[in-house]
Amino acid sequence: MLRLAMTCSVAAAVLAVSAAGIRPSLAQQALSGLWGSGPNRVCSVLVDKTDKPVINHAADDAIHTLHTFDCPETVPVGLAQVAPAAPPPAALPGQGVIYFDFDQANLNPKAESTLNQIIADIKGRELGGITVGGHTDTAGPPAYNMQLSQRRANTVAAELVRSGIPAQIVTTKAYGETNLAVQTPDNTPDQANRRATIDFQR
Numbered sequence: 001m002l003r004l005a006m007t008c009s010v011a012a013a014v015l016a017v018s019a020a021g022i023r024p025s026l027a028q029q030a031l032s033g034l035w036g037s038g039p040n041r042v043c044s045v046l047v048d049k050t051d052k053p054v055i056n057h058a059a060d061d062a063i064h065t066l067h068t069f070d071c072p073e074t075v076p077v078g079l080a081q082v083a084p085a086a087p088p089p090a091a092l093p094g095q096g097v098i099y100f101d102f103d104q105a106n107l108n109p110k111a112e113s114t115l116n117q118i119i120a121d122i123k124g125r126e127l128g129g130i131t132v133g134g135h136t137d138t139a140g141p142p143a144y145n146m147q148l149s150q151r152r153a154n155t156v157a158a159e160l161v162r163s164g165i166p167a168q169i170v171t172t173k174a175y176g177e178t179n180l181a182v183q184t185p186d187n188t189p190d191q192a193n194r195r196a197t198i199d200f201q202r
Helices: 010-020 024-035 109-122 142-162
Strands: 045-047 067-069 096-099 129-135 170-176 195-201
Touching (some): 109 142
Antiparallel strands (some): 045 067
């Protein structure tokens, strides 16, 4: 006894069924009890000239006309939903600059107002680090100016931490008169150079 359940290409099956005028629904109905139904049924089976499925045969001449019947194409599985890309992080704030009076490390009213605006701008932002750099003009000895620039940086850093910014992300650096905003001769007072800069990192 030979059980016939042969697979074939969809194109070949369509041609064979069309040429013989076979209605696939009849073959499906005939197979439902023998070969299963629904998505689990056997596909690409042989049917004879009466449109009945060929289950077995005893002699070669028992089958006079052979046709094949293919199951409908599988419904494609829906594409996986792709989560929308995360929005790009907000741009880092620009460098903040706080200016100091001559030979002073405390904040005057204008400097305090400027620093408060900077603090309000960065509140709630995810920052990885804040660097406060202290600077002086060229008036006075370089060693003294280095110490003065550190005091200026410390003043601004303390205010940042007092406002609620984590102390662990705030660092200071003293430049003295080595990194001038405006190049001047030695021993030259200049407001533009008496400053603290605030830089932000992710």
